[in-house]
Amino acid sequence: xxxxxxxxxxxxxxxxxxxxxxxxxxxxxxxxxxxxxxxxxxxxxxxxxxxxxxxxxxxxxxxxxxxxxxxxxxxxxxxxxxxxxxxxxxxxxxxxxxxxxxxxxxxxxxxxxxxxxxxxxxxxxxxxxxxxxxxxxxxxxxxxxxxxxxxxxxxxxxxxxxxxxxxxxxxxxxxxxxxxxxxxxxxxxxxxxxxxxxxxxxxxxxxxxxxxxxxxxxxxxxxxxxxxxxxxxxxxxxxxxxxxxxxxxxxxxxxxxxxxxxxx
Amino acid sequence: xxxxxxxxxxxxxxxxxxxxxxxxxxxxxxxxxxxxxxxxxxxxxxxxxxxxxxxxxxxxxxxxxxxxxxxxxxxxxxxxxxxxxxxxxxxxxxxxxxxxxxxxxxxxxxxxxxxxxxxxxxxxxxxxxxxxxxxxxxxxxxxxxxxxxxxxxxxxxxxx
Ligand SMILES: Cc1cc2nc3c(=O)[nH]c(=O)nc-3n(C[C@H](O)[C@H](O)[C@H](O)COP(=O)(O)OP(=O)(O)OC[C@H]3O[C@@H](n4cnc5c(N)ncnc54)[C@H](O)[C@@H]3O)c2cc1C
Ligand code: FES
Ligand code: FES
Numbered sequence: 001x002x003x004x005x006x007x008x009x010x011x012x013x014x015x016x017x018x019x020x021x022x023x024x025x026x027x028x029x030x031x032x033x034x035x036x037x038x039x040x041x042x043x044x045x046x047x048x049x050x051x052x053x054x055x056x057x058x059x060x061x062x063x064x065x066x067x068x069x070x071x072x073x074x075x076x077x078x079x080x081x082x083x084x085x086x087x088x089x090x091x092x093x094x095x096x097x098x099x100x101x102x103x104x105x106x107x108x109x110x111x112x113x114x115x116x117x118x119x120x121x122x123x124x125x126x127x128x129x130x131x132x133x134x135x136x137x138x139x140x141x142x143x144x145x146x147x148x149x150x151x152x153x154x155x156x157x158x159x160x161x162x163x164x165x166x167x168x169x170x171x172x173x174x175x176x177x178x179x180x181x182x183x184x185x186x187x188x189x190x191x192x193x194x195x196x197x198x199x200x201x202x203x204x205x206x207x208x209x210x211x212x213x214x215x216x217x218x219x220x221x222x223x224x225x226x227x228x229x230x231x232x233x234x235x236x237x238x239x240x241x242x243x244x245x246x247x248x249x250x251x252x253x254x255x256x257x258x259x260x261x262x263x264x
Numbered sequence: 265x266x267x268x269x270x271x272x273x274x275x276x277x278x279x280x281x282x283x284x285x286x287x288x289x290x291x292x293x294x295x296x297x298x299x300x301x302x303x304x305x306x307x308x309x310x311x312x313x314x315x316x317x318x319x320x321x322x323x324x325x326x327x328x329x330x331x332x333x334x335x336x337x338x339x340x341x342x343x344x345x346x347x348x349x350x351x352x353x354x355x356x357x358x359x360x361x362x363x364x365x366x367x368x369x370x371x372x373x374x375x376x377x378x379x380x381x382x383x384x385x386x387x388x389x390x391x392x393x394x395x396x397x398x399x400x401x402x403x404x405x406x407x408x409x410x411x412x413x414x415x416x417x418x419x420x421x422x423x424x
Pocket of ligand 3: 362363364365366367368369399400401402403
């Protein structure tokens with residue numbers, strides 16, 4: 001293994017250095033250094049930034065902004081981010097959560113990316129020096145981008161409108177069989193007026209369950225009324241196969257877990 | 265490969281070394297500085313045997329580059345015993361038969377230490393959660409959980 005790390009104090013300088021081919025940004029390193037330790041020779045020149053704004057969390061006027069270097073542990077212990085704590089706590093064990101960053105989670109391939117699933121349901125925007133990109137478009141283009149992500153921003157959901165579920169085989173910590181996040185607005189009588197549902201492990205990166213979202217509109221969250229949404233949940237999915245579960249299994253259990261989440 | 269200086273505090277004493285850029289903290293601690301208490305089990309972040317405490321937080325030193333630790337306060341199991349007297353956690357691991365081959369033990373003890381530093385009287389669930397990133401292939405975990413609870417009780421009796 002031969003690694004070299006360059007440290008920059010500003011995102012601007014680091015972005016310039018990242019344009020050199022063969023360089024990779026280092027977040028918490030839980031995926032990058034792991035790959036290097038495993039013998040991945042494509043990981044050689046690493047770049048990191050110490051700019052303090054990357055580690056900042058700010059919450060004001062119902063909006064939250066998380067710097068890209070904010071860790072899962074920092075999110076989980078921030079009372080103002082309580083609705084997101086279950087998603088942050090879903091990532092790895094305690095030591096991983098002290099290292100794993102928001103920025104890194106946006107790039108994590110399935111079965112990882114549990115926090116990114118939550119951000120997709122929340123319609124977060126992803127900031128780079130070039131501007132802001134909606135989460136869905138960001139995920140679609142993430143392999144081509146070479147700009148450092150500086151922050152993510154989203155409207156903080158009310159606790160009762162946001163739900164997150166991670167299914168794993170090992171308790172209390174394990175890799176995802178799947179994860180689901182749902183942002184649901186409902187009228188006083190419980191009728192769904194808007195729905196955003198994001199799925200993890202149903203493709204190589206988080207994806208939306210758009211057919212299921214549509215099928216929920218105008219319905220209440222009862223076993224009978226959510227049935228069409230559960231049948232539609234599998235629309236367009238291409239689950240991954242890994243040692244945790246096969247694509248077939250993931251596809252089979254998706255409606256079951258979505259149903260549990262919606263009825264919880 | 266270019267050498268870079270790193271300087272940090274290890275168990276209270278200053279350390280300064282020239283290391284190759286890209287060296288993991290695990291490698292630096294074990295092979296450069298001579299603290300072999302963090303173990304290299306998987307080098308993948310999965311086993312927790314390399315757990316150390318950096319600036320009060322549990323981290324995996326197999327996935328941490330040493331040069332990112334400049335100025336940090338690093339604690340390992342090697343620094344726990346004071347004047348030949350074992351730390352209450354080390355004592356409890358012995359008394360509760362929580363260590364067999366011992367390979368996971370330093371990581372388990374570091375994970376338990378950050379828990380007890382913040383939560384002196386943890387519940388069983390707290391202990392299970394705190395150790396959830398650490399794998400043991402020998403004990404079946406129950407003696408380890410009991411050892412952490414025992415150390416917590418010993419601490420609170422000493423404090424009373
Ligand atoms: C044992 C173990 C268990 C894990 N369990 C989970 C889990 O349960 N759920 C889960 O979601 N993940 C899990 N992971 C994966 C990983 O820890 C997380 O996805 C984490 O959030 C990745 O963040 P990082 O900062 O460590 O990324 P890094 O390893 O630093 O980077 C990952 C990728 O993202 C890029 N990148 C990072 N930050 C930026 C940025 N700001 N701008 C541009 N590019 C960037 C890097 O160049 C790299 O390609 C686990 C990993 C391990 C080792
Ligand atoms: S050696 Fe670091 S987690 Fe296994
Ligand atoms: S005592 Fe052998 S691995 Fe835990």
